Amino acid sequence: xxxTTLTLTSPKNFKFRSLxxxxxxxxxxxxxxxxxxxxxxxxxxxxxxxxxxxMISERGSKIRLxxxxxxxxxxxxxxxxxxxxxSMFRFNDSLDEFYSLCRKEKHLQWIPKIDGGRxxxxxxxxxxxxxxxxxxxxxxSLTKIIVNHLTTKLxxxxxxxxxxxxxxKTIASQTERWMRKETSSGYRAxxxxxxxxxxxxxxxxxxxxxxEKMTTDELYNYLRSIKxxxxxxxGNLLKLLGHYDYLSVDSWIRAKFSEIHKNGRKVxxxxxxxxxxxxGKWRGxxxxxxxxxxxxxx
DNA sequence: GCGTCCAGGTCTACC
DNA sequence: GGTAGACCTGGACGC
Numbered sequence: 001x002x003x004t005t006l007t008l009t010s011p012k013n014f015k016f017r018s019l020x021x022x023x024x025x026x027x028x029x030x031x032x033x034x035x036x037x038x039x040x041x042x043x044x045x046x047x048x049x050x051x052x053x054x055m056i057s058e059r060g061s062k063i064r065l066x067x068x069x070x071x072x073x074x075x076x077x078x079x080x081x082x083x084x085x086x087s088m089f090r091f092n093d094s095l096d097e098f099y100s101l102c103r104k105e106k107h108l109q110w111i112p113k114i115d116g117g118r119x120x121x122x123x124x125x126x127x128x129x130x131x132x133x134x135x136x137x138x139x140x141s142l143t144k145i146i147v148n149h150l151t152t153k154l155x156x157x158x159x160x161x162x163x164x165x166x167x168x169k170t171i172a173s174q175t176e177r178w179m180r181k182e183t184s185s186g187y188r189a190x191x192x193x194x195x196x197x198x199x200x201x202x203x204x205x206x207x208x209x210x211x212e213k214m215t216t217d218e219l220y221n222y223l224r225s226i227k228x229x230x231x232x233x234x235g236n237l238l239k240l241l242g243h244y245d246y247l248s249v250d251s252w253i254r255a256k257f258s259e260i261h262k263n264g265r266k267v268x269x270x271x272x273x274x275x276x277x278x279x280g281k282w283r284g285x286x287x288x289x290x291x292x293x294x295x296x297x298x
Numbered sequence: 299g300c301g302t303c304c305a306g307g308t309c310t311a312c313c
Numbered sequence: 314g315g316t317a318g319a320c321c322t323g324g325a326c327g328c
Contacts, residue, residue, distance in 0.1 A: 133308095135306095135307090136306075136307045136308065137305085137306040137307040137308065137320085137321080137322090138305085138306055138307085138321080138322060138323080139305075139306070139322085139323065139324075141323065141324080142306090142321095142322055142323055142324090145322090145323080146322095180321085184321090184322065184323085185321090185322090186320075186321035186322055187308090187309095187319090187320040187321050187322090188308095188320095188321085189321095191308085191309095227308085227309080228307095228308070228309090229308085230307060230308045230309080231307085231308085232307060232308085233307080233308085250306080250307075251305075251306060251307085252306095
């Protein structure tokens with residue numbers, strides 16, 4: 001095993017722990033949180049056949065990447081790893097405007113204090129979309145099972161129990177029967193296969209979506225063209241693409257909102273939408289942070 | 299251990 | 314455009 005150490009400079013308003021608990025992604029393979037929240041492990045594919053285990057930790061204002069790979073990484077491949085981690089950690093996203101808005105409201109002032117709101121992404125848009133489809137219509141424990149099966153049965157073993165996330169081509173080459181039986185994805189299997197096949201054959205282009213200048217509605221409609229991505233999944237994916245105009249209300253948000261704001265009384269989605277309307281294009285992020293405040297208590 | 303019921307979001311057919 | 318029903322799984326529950 002070859003080991004390389006790389007360093008990234010974190011942007012202002014960045015806190016490692018806030019990123020880890022930004023949402024559930026750090027709980028899904030190939031992510032692994034280690035050493036009492038001090039290290040995040042994941043896999044980065046630098047080419048279709050070359051994968052690296054990346055151990056990420058915070059060192060003051062720097063981010064240290066300890067990278068293990070079976071063959072040494074050249075300079076170009078090291079840059080791919082750095083760029084990939086920067087994209088996962090949202091280094092290019094500015095939250096200044098969001099923080100200004102939060103500072104004006106007493107109950108939101110805690111957010112800029114913990115540098116919150118930066119939501120962890122997977123190494124690729126493909127991985128994010130597959131995982132989001134796996135969150136639909138099931139418990140979080142089932143989501144973890146499906147993603148775990150996909151990664152450990154179809155990914156490449158790198159080191160220390162870490163597997164790369166499978167490529168579109170690898171997923172597309174499976175049969176629906178195998179997917180249903182071996183990944184517990186059930187009726188989602190044909191959705192995952194169709195999506196992977198469209199990406200693998202370049203009928204659908206998605207990796208540019210993190211940098212493409214598109215309006216929220218254009219992005220939303222693009223995502224909805226993927227079978228298995230409905231209103232909730234598209235809204236959540238938009239957050240991972242830097243657009244926060246959608247609340248993407250699901251059963252958990254309904255229950256949490258009811259508990260926090262309505263003393264447990266049942267509420268309609270329209271009531272929840274109305275509650276956050278005046279936060280404009282940041283309403284989706286304000287809602288999410290409001291719902292997950294307790295996750296950030298130390 | 300086994301059977302039954304339920305929750306969860308999306309798609310499709312139908313009105 | 315709105316709505317009902319099917320999809321499939323793990324987990325909770327009762328026996």
